[in-house]
Amino acid sequence: MDFLGIWLHAELELLPPAMRSGSPLTQAQEHAASGHSSFPGPAPFLTLHQSAPGAAPTPSTVGSSASHIGRTAPQGTRDPDRARADDFINQYPADSPSPSPPPLNQPPLEQHELGDIKIEYHPRSGRPPQVKPFEEFMRQNALASASAARHEPWAPGFRTRIEFEFADFSLLPPNGVPLCFILYSDKTHLSSFGSQKGYPIMARLANLPSAIRNSNGFGGGQVVGFLPVVEDENEEGKPSFTAHKRVVWHECFWIILEFLAKVGKLGELYKCGDDILRLLFPIILILAADYEEQAVMALIRGLQGVAPCPVCLVPAEEQSVLGMEPLYPLRDAETSQRLVTETANTTNVAREAVLQPLGLRPIQNVFWKIPYCDVYSALSFDRLHAYHSGLFRHHLFDKFQKTVTDMGRATIVQVNKQFDLVPRWRNLDHFAEVAKVTFADGGKYEAISKVLVPATYNIMSQHPDTRGYRLLRCIRKYNILDIHAGLRVYTDERKESHCRALLEYSDVLPDYQEVHPEKNWNFLKAHTHQHVPMDIMEKGITANYNTKIFEKLHQPVKAAYQNRTNFKNIEKQLARIDHEALVADHIRAHIQFLDDELKGNPEDEDEVPTYRFHHIYLGARAKATFSAVEAAGTIFPAFRARLQEYLPYIVPIEAFPAGHWIIQLHPNDTITVCSYLKVDYESKDTWEIQTDRLRCNPRFFGAPRYDCVIFKMDEHDYRFAQLKLLFVFTWQGVRYPMAFVEPYEIIAGRRSEVDCDFGLCRTYKKDKDSEELSYDLHFWLGAETSQDKAGTAAYKTVELDDPSKDLGGKPVQYCEVQGYKSPRFFSYFPHFICLRGGVTSGFHHVSSPPANNTRRLYRISAIQVPGHAAPHLQIREVPANRSSVAQGDVYVLDMGGRVWQFNMRGSKGKVRLKAAEFVQSLVSEREGQCEPTVYDGGGDGAGVFLSELGLDGVPWANEPTARSETTLFHLSDATGDVTFERKGRSLCAQNSAKARLMSTLPLIQPLLPCLGASQRLYM
Ligand SMILES: [Zn+2]
Structure with a gap:
């Protein structure tokens, strides 16, 4: 069930190998796809939940996990990942709370008693490990980081620079806790008219759970101050004025940070929400900002400098060179501070000689005064501006649009049309005229980037102008990078694959440059993603510092400016309004909590489903007769007959009418047709429970919508299919939820060059009207x-x-x-x-x-x-x-x-x-x-x-005979002569058994002379 979801090009790399390799189609699937009603084998039904509570196991539930979508599978060797997922879902009965996700990369803690927590400290701390009963944990000794997972920003791993710095915290007093701030600042226009700008500084608290911290509600982002907007048209662009603005910025920021600097050394005693008194040590863990703002924070000379990266010392002319690890020395706060301080009283020339090669400005940085803060490692990758509305929008997509325009009107029309054909999907923007998109927000560009390759690769691979195809290959590699940058859980394996993706991306660029040499790829956004794996390892996943979550906070500030200020000295008024809003939020959160307590478990009224089968919900139901379903369209020929054939697989034998071997269905019998499927599943990315909502509706907002699924045929066989009908069949008071699906076929054999280039797994739906028959x-x-x-x-x-x-x-x-x-x-x-x-x-x-x-x-x-x-x-x-x-x-x-x-x-x-x-x-x-x-x-x-039969008791099953060595032969006339060649041992048990027989059967001899010009016989 965990694979349920649409295939976007993006997810493909995460699929198991079984899904990427094609397998020959069986006649059964071909029949299923072509809608043959006379087909005797299993019909393409899925039992959504196979045994009703209390029902006896049916033939089809034996040896399977009952709550999976998909047919049952024999018990055999289980892939550990799958096995865990199965066990996980099995132990998730209807009314039990969700179990906690399995540990990630960390070895399990040595449990002394159930509930005991072992705390280990950095070796440098010299403190022995401790074991605490759960009740005492955090109450006497506050350093909780031993239990933190890597997707939390303060997760220790003790292998990187910042982890080492964190190790100092193990020397904190017993009730000391680091209080980790995520800070953001950016200028914004406060109204769509007028020139008034605001410069808010916002903060989030990394210690809070990510769902609260990254939200915009209570416990989420908060405005903590405003910086002055320094502007002067006449002075703009002059070095002295720029220096003045930087000094103002850092001096003003000091007003906000001063308190942190003061308590950073000794800590501040604070009674937390759980009534525990803790000594809090504030640090600045993450600085989130777009590039312009990052340059101000790092006090570097920006894009004009010789070292434009705020994190490392990459030379301006080598920004497009990527490696598995950062290729250039990283900046460090201590050295920068020393150089700026040492050169402060020297001559301009001497100062420039030292600072200019490093791209540093001769100004004291406010962050140098904050304990435990290295401004350069706090600055973090901004996925929104660097990728979606940066590298993709201004470079890859911009070039794509220009190339399509050059290709002419017909291509533009086709590209638009194919984009429009992309099925609608929850949380995915739909574009009818993508060639025209010129201004949109980062989220829209992200959506375009996801569907661009699958929507247009066939146009580009056939067009004589190869620029489009080569560019698309770069976009595909960019997609893979973006997937990695957006992961919610990052493991060592994922990091390795991410670094490989960086190299692959830089490998395809020269191929595009060959046909488009005037395009310059040497810019900062071609470089900054080099630091993403390091950022994630040090500060957690990019969602923790994506500016997207902060930009949303601009909205209430703008609304307050428009509606509640007199447009003069706005900062003070805005700060007061924001504080009032915080107080209101606080009160509202308490009321909400009380309401929820009284109401029980609240669920969105619109979404209350009508049927629940363990982790599957079916909703939007309507009764329909078989004749009505069959009359609804050609997609259900002989639906009733096929269901009748399928029922013995799921209905227990006891439920069949006495003396009958089939359940006779009549045209006027009814089923309950549902058009909405909600499913809780274990995410392959986060290993947490997630929810998917699927539609199977002929009139969803006026248009038909039949979502696609990936379902499990057996332990190793996953299939793509389209939901065609969701329904509940009721027999003797027991409800059997089912889905009728139309499977997609995977193209068997060698993948085409295009598919290899794009890493595509191409599927197709068999054309029912195709006249070409296969024999x-x-x-x-x-x-x-x-x-x-x-x-x-x-x-x-x-x-x-x-x-x-x-x-x-x-x-x-x-x-x-x-x-x-x-x-x-x-x-x-x-x-x-x-x-x-x-x-x-x-x-x-x-x-x-x-x-x-x-x-x-x-x-x-x-x-x-x-x-x-x-x-x-x-x-x-x-x-x-x-x-x-x-x-x-x-x-x-x-x-x-x-x-x-x-x-x-x-x-x-x-x-x-x-x-x-x-x-x-x-x-x-x-x-x-x-x-x-x-x-x-x-x-x-x-x-x-x-x-x-001459027996006095039931004999025992025969011992299986030992498998004899099997050999695979290859018989071919490809060279002109018939050759019969030993190919080594066969791997597949069934084929090898066949090969064994074939190699000993005498039929080879009479067969040889009959081989035609182009025939091959593989055994
Ligand atoms: Zn860099």
């Missing part, structure tokens, strides 16, 4: 066939595939050997019965009525076929003696006038059902001349059946 030729060899018959079968197959005939060259040939038949072959038959015959009596008529002394024994078994959740059933005639009987299967003994069914203990319901159907067919053929009896393994009559 499969199977020849089936019984286990006891003779050499000449096997040869004839092969001959005939090749004959049908003769290039001079109608089918020439089109069919794919398959050799099916009894016992090793392919899933594709099975999928053609509702029942597959192997009757005994063999070499000497190959053409005897098995259907003639048997004599009364006949003894035929059939074994009915379920076999698991890869790619199919539901097992295939096989009916096979076996020698009618004791050696044929083993545990777990169902047997039918045909004695002419009597037919006995024997259900072994442990046999599956579906298999029993199938056997009963088979018995029924035998009996009905004999028109009342035959009497059926059913014996159960544990029942009274078991002995009767067993003694008939």
Whole structure:
């Protein structure tokens, strides 16, 4: 369930390898996609939640996690990630609280008692580890960081510069706690008319949980002061005036920081919200700002300087050079402070000689006075301005628009059209005319960047002007970088992959420059992302310092200015208004808390779903008859019949009407159709519970909307599909939530160059009206066939595939050997019965009525076929003696006038059902001349059946025989001569078994001369 979500190009890299490699389609899926109603195999239904509470396990729930969307899967080796997800969801019953997410990269704490917390200190502190009962934790000793995860800004890892600096805090007094500030400042126009600007400084507290801290509500961002806006048209641009502005900025900022500097050394005793008295040591952990503001904070000379980066000393001419780690020395506050101080009383020339190569201004920096603050490492990557409205908007997308314009009117129209065709999705902006977008906010550009590659790659890959294609490759690499920069949980592996992505991005740029040499890529936003992995490792994920969350706070300031000031000396008035708003928020938060307490668990009224099945909710329901659903459109041909076929997979055998093997559905029977699906799932990114809302609605705001999903076929097989119908089927008072999906096929075989370039996993929906048919030729060899018959079968197959005939060259040939038949072959038959015959009596008529002394024994078994959740059933005639009987299967003994069914203990319901159907067919053929009896393994009559076969008890299952070494051969005429080459050992158990048989069967010889010009046989 955790994969439920639309495929955006972006998420692809995070998918498991199984989803990126194509697998050959089975006939079943092709049928499913083309809407064949006569198809006997499993229909493309999903059971949203497979066993109703209290219901007996059904054949399809055996060995599966019941609460997953998707069909059931056999139990086998589980990938640990998946296993954890499964266990996680399984232990999430309807009314229990969410469990806490698993630990990230940290080793589990050594638990002495359940609830004990072990605290370890930095080695330099010399303090031994401590173990505290939970009740005492933080009450006597306040350094809590041992439990902090890396997505919190103060997470220790003790491998980087800032972590080392933090280690000093372990020397704090027992009740000392670092109080980490995130500061932001930027100028903004206070009204859309007029020139009045405000220069607010805002703060957030990194110690608070991120959901509170990054919000705009109580506990979120707060205005803590205003800086003066220094402007003078006549002086603008003069170095002395710029220096004056910087001095004013830093002097004024000191007024705000002075208090922090004072208490930073000794701490401030404060009674916190949990009534615990703590000694708080304020530090400035993060400075969030756009580049212009960062240059002011770092006191560097900006883009004109020789070292324009506020974090490192990259030379201006090498800004587009990227590496796995920062390639240039990092700035450090101590050195800068020393140089500025030392040169303060020297001559201008001497001062410039020292400071100019470092791009430093000869001004004292306010942050140097704050304890534990290194301004350069506090300055953080600004994803909004550096990426979405920077590198992407002004460079990549700008060039894209120009290239499309150069390509002409037809291309513009096509690009717009394909953008418009991108399905609508929650929280994703939709663009009807993307070629025209010229001014939008960063969020809009982010949305464009996400869909640009999948929406236009086919246009660009076919256009003779290769600029578009090459540019798109750069955009794709940028996308991957942006995904990494936006991750909510950052691990060592993700960091490594992020650094690799940086290199890949810088690798594709020269390719674009080749066709567009005049574009200069040497600018700061081509460089700053070099520091993102380091920023994240030191200060947590970028969401902690994205200026986007601060820019939202400008809105209330502007509103206050417009509505509540007299437009004079506004800073004081704004500060007062802001304080009043804070007080109001505080009161409101208390009232809200009280309201919530009284109301219980509040949920958005609009979203209260009508059905709940564990973590799945279905809403917006309406009753509909089968005939109405089938009449609604061509997407549901024979919907009722297909559902009828599928029901035995999910409805427990006890619920079937007595004496019937199917649940007969009538056109006027009803189901409950739902158009809204809400699902709680474990996110692959954060490993936390997240919620997705999906629509399956023919009229969602006037337009049809059928969202796409990724669902799980079995343990390793994930599929893309489109939701076509969500419904609840009710049978004997039990509700079965289901989805009817239209699967997308993955293109099998080698990926095209374009797909490799963009890292795309291309899927397609089979065109129902396609006239081009595909052909499969199977020849089936019984286990006891003779050499000449096997040869004839092969001959005939090749004959049908003769290039001079109608089918020439089109069919794919398959050799099916009894016992090793392919899933594709099975999928053609509702029942597959192997009757005994063999070499000497190959053409005897098995259907003639048997004599009364006949003894035929059939074994009915379920076999698991890869790619199919539901097992295939096989009916096979076996020698009618004791050696044929083993545990777990169902047997039918045909004695002419009597037919006995024997259900072994442990046999599956579906298999029993199938056997009963088979018995029924035998009996009905004999028109009342035959009497059926059913014996159960544990029942009274078991002995009767067993003694008939000469057994006095149920034998144990045979020990599986050791797997013999298997060999894969490759038979080809590609070189002109037929070659038969050993390819090493086969990896796939099923194929290898087949290969083993094939390599020993005598049919190779007669087959060789028949190979046509272009045929290959892989075994
Ligand atoms: Zn740098």
